[in-house]
Amino acid sequence: MPELRCTVQTCLHNKQFYCDLDSIRVGGSSAQKPADTCCDSFEERKESMSNAADVTGQASARSDIDCKAVECMYNDNCKCHAGKISVEGSNACRCGETECATFHCGCK
Numbered sequence: 339m340p341e342l343r344c345t346v347q348t349c350l351h352n353k354q355f356y357c358d359l360d361s362i363r364v365g366g367s368s369a370q371k372p373a374d375t376c377c378d379s380f381e382e383r384k385e386s387m388s389n390a391a392d393v394t395g396q397a398s399a400r401s402d403i404d405c406k407a408v409e410c411m412y413n414d415n416c417k418c419h420a421g422k423i424s425v426e427g428s429n430a431c432r433c434g435e436t437e438c439a440t441f442h443c444g445c446k
């Protein structure tokens with residue numbers, strides 16, 4: 339299970355750059371570069387949610403990654419086998435504005 343660091347602080351699940359989900363989905367079945375991937379588990383944090391609620395949640399460093407970016411060299415049967423991945427998209431409002439920055443195309 340990779341260590342997951344995430345800069346998407348507009349996401350409901352982001353807790354101090356970790357994700358509070360035990361498992362996330364990464365999309366981009368025909369991705370050839372990081373920008374073609376996205377975190378499908380992104381959910382926008384709404385203004386009305388208080389910060390107090392954020393700090394009480396638990397987030398572990400490791401998450402199971404169900405990844406559709408099959409061209410990635412770390413992808414084996416839609417599971418990510420990288421030691422550590424970085425999801426980025428600091429001002430994202432939707433999934434398409436996030437990406438797996440660790441994606442490395444196994445193509446030529």
Ligand code: SF4
Nearest residue numbers: 405410413418438441
């Ligand atoms: S490193 Fe590759 S296999 Fe792992 S989540 Fe990112 S795109 Fe998917």
